[in-house]
Amino acid sequence: MMAADSFHPSSGASEDGFLAALGQKWREMRDAPLPAGGGIGFRPAREAAEMRRLCREAALTGAPADAVARMWRSLCGDVAAARGLKAVFVAGGDVSLTLEAGRGYFGFGPDLQPVVGIRDALDRVMTTPGTLACIPWPEHAGGGQWWPMLNESRFQDLRIVAGWPALPSDTPGMPQVAIVGRLPIEPSGDDEMLATAHDDHWTAEKMLQEVGLRAEVVTRARSLALIRIADYVAPDDRRIDLARLAGLDGLRVVGVRPRP
Numbered sequence: 001m002m003a004a005d006s007f008h009p010s011s012g013a014s015e016d017g018f019l020a021a022l023g024q025k026w027r028e029m030r031d032a033p034l035p036a037g038g039g040i041g042f043r044p045a046r047e048a049a050e051m052r053r054l055c056r057e058a059a060l061t062g063a064p065a066d067a068v069a070r071m072w073r074s075l076c077g078d079v080a081a082a083r084g085l086k087a088v089f090v091a092g093g094d095v096s097l098t099l100e101a102g103r104g105y106f107g108f109g110p111d112l113q114p115v116v117g118i119r120d121a122l123d124r125v126m127t128t129p130g131t132l133a134c135i136p137w138p139e140h141a142g143g144g145q146w147w148p149m150l151n152e153s154r155f156q157d158l159r160i161v162a163g164w165p166a167l168p169s170d171t172p173g174m175p176q177v178a179i180v181g182r183l184p185i186e187p188s189g190d191d192e193m194l195a196t197a198h199d200d201h202w203t204a205e206k207m208l209q210e211v212g213l214r215a216e217v218v219t220r221a222r223s224l225a226l227i228r229i230a231d232y233v234a235p236d237d238r239r240i241d242l243a244r245l246a247g248l249d250g251l252r253v254v255g256v257r258p259r260p
Helices: 017-031 044-061 065-082 095-106 118-127 147-151 204-210 238-245
Strands: 087-090 112-114 131-136 159-164 177-181 191-198 215-221 224-229 252-258
Touching: 044 065, 044 159, 044 252, 065 095, 087 095, 087 118, 095 112, 095 131, 095 159, 095 177, 118 131, 118 147, 118 177, 147 191, 147 215, 147 224, 147 252, 204 215, 204 224, 204 238
Parallel strands: 087 112, 087 131, 159 252
Antiparallel strands: 131 177, 159 177, 191 224, 191 252, 215 224
């Protein structure tokens, strides 16, 4: 067993470079101006971009990038709680695993509350300011095909804004859970998008390619297709309008996934 005095002695917390840097970062994030209209100041795209930068610098020092990523995510979760994140509603799949993934993304600062079902989680986000949902990533076969709910008028203000796991050592693949909220979609610098459209004739991929978007239909619910787009696309991107005009009915961007 390693004794406590086997670590390098410190002359005091005030001179500890790690704690000083951590405290400075905490204050910067906590005191940053809230977006227009208030809210919780939760900016998953900016957090993802900063995580990539920290992991790149960690590699130069020999620090394990995954450990840095986990510490950064935990810090971001504590900051979100301090800035007004009231609760994260967890539902869907094996709830114990979904809850574990939620802890991976938010740490132990925010209040993660398991609820009965995915619709219940989305309803609560819509009716309770300062809350988010943590639910299975929509491409998972066991996700209950919940993603068509995002096209219901009640839920059209909700967006998928992040996924977890999102660690540097992750092999390419889809996340386990999606973070969903009434938040704007923003670029992190390395993203892929999710969109939905009515694709009765199975021509969505061709139409999107013709307007300059690399896209793949990843699952369907009757005529409704869930589409993954390889690069960042703003919801008001002109190419989305062009694809609609070409006949891709109801095409809309419903989420973004910042890549690790």
